[in-house]
Amino acid sequence: MSTPGQASKARSRTTVIVAAAAVLAAALVVLLIATQASPGAVRSDAQNGPSQSASSSAAPSAASSAATPPPAPPGTAAPAVAVPAPVAASVTKNAAAYVGTTATALATVNPPDKAQLSALATGSAYDSLMAKASEFKANGWHLAGKPKVVSTKVVRYEPGAEPPTVTLNVCVDSSAVSVLTSAGATVQKGSARDRSLNVMTLVQSATRTWLVSQVTFPDNPDC
Structure with missing residues (x-):
């Protein structure tokens, strides 16, 4: 016990x-x-890991996208080619001469001097002037007064074209020019509205002379 x-x-x-x-x-x-x-x-860490990795990888991508400049829109025009001063002076002089020679050729019922015209014009510009001279002769018309070149501006220069080409805006004031019959009657009288923008295309000939090859008018020819 x-x-x-x-x-x-x-x-x-x-x-x-x-x-x-x-x-x-x-x-x-x-x-x-x-x-x-x-x-x-x-x-839990394994689940969070990929999400954090994706977030961190997305951040540099967004930063890279923000730092990269947007691509240039399609159809952006190429920079204009600078026009050498001698070319600009030559085309301006020949365009003004063409305007003056055209008026002189139409100031008489006699056929224009083809050699003189071919030294300034070619192509459709030459053909148009000859057709106008024929029309005036057939109707017995002629011009009175002289047109005036108000301003010129080179808007396009293509030295690599065949042949080299220049496009020129020429403002012509024809307010002092009238169309008369052989008897002196007025067919069309010049007015203050007869001032228009002529778009002239000039091409360089084999002798390096600039010839007016085409004359057109914009939708709004006011100048």
Whole structure:
């Protein structure tokens, strides 16, 4: 039979064993929770990783796009070729001479001097002038007064064309020019409205002379 002292010692050992078991159980629970939580944390990082990577890779792409200038719109005109001063002076002089020679040729019922005209005009400009001279002769008409070149401007220069070509805007004032019959009757009288923009195309001949090859008029010929 155990003594009271022995019983007390037995209860103390039992208490210690129970407490140790409780501590061990608690430690196992904590370890289990930590183990279960760890894979979840890893999966969460793995899921977030690609998203963060995509975001970081998208940022440089956007920055690169912002830094890259937009492409030039299609159909953008090429820079104009500078016109050498001697060319500009020559075409301006010959265009004005063409205007004056045309008026002189139509100021008489006699046929125009073809050699003189061919030194200034070619192509459709020459043909048009000859046709106008024939019309005037058939009707007995002639011009009275002289047209005036108000201004000229080179708007296009194509030195590489065959032949080299220049387009010139020529403002011509014909307000002082009238069309008369051989008897002096007025067929058409010049007015302040007879001022128009002539678009002249000049080509360079084999002798390097600039000849008027075509004369047209814009939709709005006012100048």
